[in-house]
Every structure is written in C-alpha cells, then in structure tokens.
Amino acid sequence: MDKAILFREEIEDLKIYEPGRPISEVKSEFRLEEVIKLASNECPYPPFPETIEAIKEDISEANRYPDNGCFVLKEKLAEHLNVKTQNLVVGNGSSEILRLIALAALKPGDEAIIPHPSFIVYPTITKLMGGVERKVPLENYRHSLNEMLNRINDKTKIIFLCNPNNPTGTIFYKSEVENFLDKAPRNILVIFDEAYFEYVNDNRYPNGIDYLKNFKNVIVLRTFSKIYGLAGLRIGYGIASKKIIEAIEKVREPFNVNMLAQLAATVSLEYKDEVERRKKFNEEGKTYLYQQFESLGLEYVPTEANFILVDLKRDSRKTFEDLLKLGIIVRPGDIFGYNTHIRLTIGTPSENKKFIEGLQRVAGCRSQVTSRTGVSPVKKFQ
Ligand SMILES: Cc1ncc(COP(=O)(O)O)c(C=O)c1O
The missing domain is CATH 3.40.640.10 (Type I PLP-dependent aspartate aminotransferase-like (Major domain))
Incomplete structure (x- = not known):
C-alpha cells in the first residue's frame, strides 16, 4: 500500500520563495528582445x-x-x-x-x-x-x-x-x-x-x-x-x-x-572608489526617478537604499503584469501588503528611462502641467 511521505509539520504552511522573474524567462514568454530587471535590488552594473x-x-x-x-x-x-x-x-x-x-x-x-x-x-x-x-x-x-x-x-x-x-x-x-x-x-x-x-x-x-x-x-x-x-x-x-x-x-x-x-x-574590497562611484550613480538615478514621480503626481517613499516603493494608486499585480509585457520586471507591492504600490530597483540611466516610459504607457499617467493660476492640477491617472 502506498503511504504518503510525511514532512515536518512546520513546513506545511511555508510558501515557496518567489524571486523576481528571471530575464531569460520573461524574454521567452513574451518573445521580447530586450528585458530589464528592476525587481531584486541587484546592482545594475557588473562586478568590478x-x-x-x-x-x-x-x-x-x-x-x-x-x-x-x-x-x-x-x-x-x-x-x-x-x-x-x-x-x-x-x-x-x-x-x-x-x-x-x-x-x-x-x-x-x-x-x-x-x-x-x-x-x-x-x-x-x-x-x-x-x-x-x-x-x-x-x-x-x-x-x-x-x-x-x-x-x-x-x-x-x-x-x-x-x-x-x-x-x-x-x-x-x-x-x-x-x-x-x-x-x-x-x-x-x-x-x-x-x-x-x-x-x-x-x-x-x-x-x-x-x-x-x-x-x-x-x-x-x-x-x-x-x-x-x-x-x-x-x-x-x-x-x-x-x-x-x-x-x-x-x-x-x-x-x-x-x-x-x-x-x-x-x-x-580593494576598490573603495568604485563603491563610491556606484553609490553616486544610485543617487543620480534616485534623483531622476523622484523628479519623474513628482511630475507624474505619484507618491513614493523616500529611500536610503537602491530601490523605491511607489504608490501608483492602481492594482499592483496588474501594473506588474502590464510592465512585464513591455519587458520591465518590477516587484508587485501586494506581496508586501501594499496593493497599489510597486517596488523598483534603481537601474542604469537607460533602464530608469525605459521604466518611466513603460509606466506612462501602462498606467496612462502624464506629467503634471502647472495651471495658469499656478496651482498644480490634481495627480491623476487617465
Ligand atoms: C534586507 C535584505 N537582507 C538580506 C538580503 C539577502 O542578501 P544576500 O544576497 O546576501 O543573501 C536581501 C536581499 O535582497 C535583503 O533585501
């Protein structure tokens, strides 16, 4: 008679770790030539x-x-x-x-x-x-x-x-x-x-x-x-x-x-200058992304790391999937309980730009234009 294998009860409710989607997998699933990964807080630059x-x-x-x-x-x-x-x-x-x-x-x-x-x-x-x-x-x-x-x-x-x-x-x-x-x-x-x-x-x-x-x-x-x-x-x-x-x-x-x-x-560990350089690139990427989020009227959490949590006021899973189809891998906020946020890793300048363009396409957000009265129009998605 077949008997079921018994594993420790502690692992019964454990969930299998869900990493950021690998680039090769997304390329083949969506038949894309170019895919960028801003999902796992990795360094966007190669080893020294x-x-x-x-x-x-x-x-x-x-x-x-x-x-x-x-x-x-x-x-x-x-x-x-x-x-x-x-x-x-x-x-x-x-x-x-x-x-x-x-x-x-x-x-x-x-x-x-x-x-x-x-x-x-x-x-x-x-x-x-x-x-x-x-x-x-x-x-x-x-x-x-x-x-x-x-x-x-x-x-x-x-x-x-x-x-x-x-x-x-x-x-x-x-x-x-x-x-x-x-x-x-x-x-x-x-x-x-x-x-x-x-x-x-x-x-x-x-x-x-x-x-x-x-x-x-x-x-x-x-x-x-x-x-x-x-x-x-x-x-x-x-x-x-x-x-x-x-x-x-x-x-x-x-x-x-x-x-x-x-x-x-x-x-x-020998190359302290290179660490400083990468920190500087991260700061520049952060400044660019903050400016873009502000002009798009999006709220973000100011970060001390190499990733940013942004509130798109839009279903996070849907945003994640829509961006994926454009070859942009981010982390949906729902896995953290933030159902309208995404977490994105700060990438290279071209990756950050591609992400912002993708975001504008999927979420339909546009830069805010200051009105004649000097009051900013309300942040919105169209
Ligand atoms: C807070 C935190 N701790 C630890 C790690 C794991 O890092 P490692 O690659 O050294 O296992 C990560 C990776 O994303 C992390 O975000």
Whole structure:
C-alpha cells in the first residue's frame, strides 16, 4: 500500500520563495528582445573589472574545495571593518547566515519579533524552526522600535531589524535604536540586517558595528550582493561576539562559500572608489526617478537604499503584469501588503528611462502641467 511521505509539520504552511522573474524567462514568454530587471535590488552594473579578471584566473583551481574558513577574506574584512577575524562569519549570501542563526537559536515555541512588511526570509526561517512570528507593523513605512519593545516576552529569542528596510527603503535612527538596545533584555539576539548599508546617506543612520562592544547580543549582517554587484556568486557576512559566531559556526555546512565568491569579495574590497562611484550613480538615478514621480503626481517613499516603493494608486499585480509585457520586471507591492504600490530597483540611466516610459504607457499617467493660476492640477491617472 502506498503511504504518503510525511514532512515536518512546520513546513506545511511555508510558501515557496518567489524571486523576481528571471530575464531569460520573461524574454521567452513574451518573445521580447530586450528585458530589464528592476525587481531584486541587484546592482545594475557588473562586478568590478579587477574582480572579473581575478575570477577568470582562479577558475582553473576549481578542482579543489574552497577554503572552509574563508581565511584570506576574513583577514581583509577584519581590516576593512576594524574588527577581529574571530568576530566574523561568512555565508552563501547573508540569507544563509539568517537561516543559520535561526537554526542555532530557535526551538519550537520560541518567538521572533519581526517588522512587517520587511524581508520575507525572516518569517520563513522562524516558522521553519517551529518558532512563532510576532509581526510588528511598520508605522508610516518605518520600524516601530517602541512597539517592538512592547512585544518582548519570556519566549522572545530573536528580534529582526532591517535597516534600511526592504521594501520601504526607510531607516531607523541612532537615537531610536540606542534607546531600544538599552531596554531590550541581553539574552535576546538582535539582528541588524544591513544589506543596503553602503547606499545610505542620512547621518542619523546607525552603523550596527558600533554597538557590538557594549551589546554582546547584537549581530550585524552585510552582503556583497548589492553595491559590489556579486549577487550571482552568493556571498555575505556577519559580525558579532565570539560566542554568537561560534554558535553559527557549529551549524554551518562545511565549504558553504565557493572559492570564486571568496576571491571576488576579497578583491572587491580593494576598490573603495568604485563603491563610491556606484553609490553616486544610485543617487543620480534616485534623483531622476523622484523628479519623474513628482511630475507624474505619484507618491513614493523616500529611500536610503537602491530601490523605491511607489504608490501608483492602481492594482499592483496588474501594473506588474502590464510592465512585464513591455519587458520591465518590477516587484508587485501586494506581496508586501501594499496593493497599489510597486517596488523598483534603481537601474542604469537607460533602464530608469525605459521604466518611466513603460509606466506612462501602462498606467496612462502624464506629467503634471502647472495651471495658469499656478496651482498644480490634481495627480491623476487617465
Ligand atoms: C534586507 C535584505 N537582507 C538580506 C538580503 C539577502 O542578501 P544576500 O544576497 O546576501 O543573501 C536581501 C536581499 O535582497 C535583503 O533585501
């Protein structure tokens, strides 16, 4: 007799991760020559030229396993961040480190406090471990750190903080988080997910690393997937007390970070000017898109990252599908509970222009003309 395979009940309600649609798939589905992807907050530019050269040379050694301890990269990162190598862990993307933290820390019934909406991985890994998700809604698109404090109880094990927050691009400030850390019990892990750290301009932005000395319960996560343009290689890292790092190391797979990723990250850290250049391009793209949204009468959430949440006052799924047919991939806001928004990654100048033209076509929005009385006509879609 056939018996159904029984999987753990924790995974029954988990949803399969839905990534941004790949370019090749959209090209073939809609028979398009040119498709742009502004859906996954990737860097629109390739890895640094020196990084590409180094990888080409290194590939001939792929018959060997990678360095399990990421020795060279950790030395370089330690210097770059002014921390000790014993305070570093490297992962197959920072997503892997998030998962390893959950694996090391959560047992069934433990609670995690999670901002909502935020990075989709936090609730997934919590539920995977049989943990309980305590969602704290954003207030005016920002983390409500006070409300997060109010939700702490004896079962709280982890608090996820996403700064800048994905999908809103908003940040919380030094003053807010210092008060938060002072009040949060020290046996709760506080995760600062700083995937977009390098893009931030606001001087009220807290650098999570500054709190590691006084708060042994803090772990900071960063990635090479964004400004360094290495998303396809999968590499990110965590910085924390030796105790936290050791716990994560115990549950880490051997050889989790491939050799090309390790080398690419190590080489890329040399090129600080290139990081600055890409940040500047991002700022220019942001300024262009803000101007366009303003002239189209569209509301957007000012961002500190490389993506923008825009309210089109129009069904987000429909906008997503209409743009897809024009070869423009964005993220529909409904997956985050924003049913009339889309989230778009800031692209190259030509990608940003193509997006705005596409938006005007699908949403029928036109630039606002100031009327003779000097009063702007109402923002509208036709
Ligand atoms: C907030 C946040 N954290 C982590 C990640 C994952 O980055 P990685 O590619 O390093 O796994 C992302 C990716 O989009 C993100 O938005």
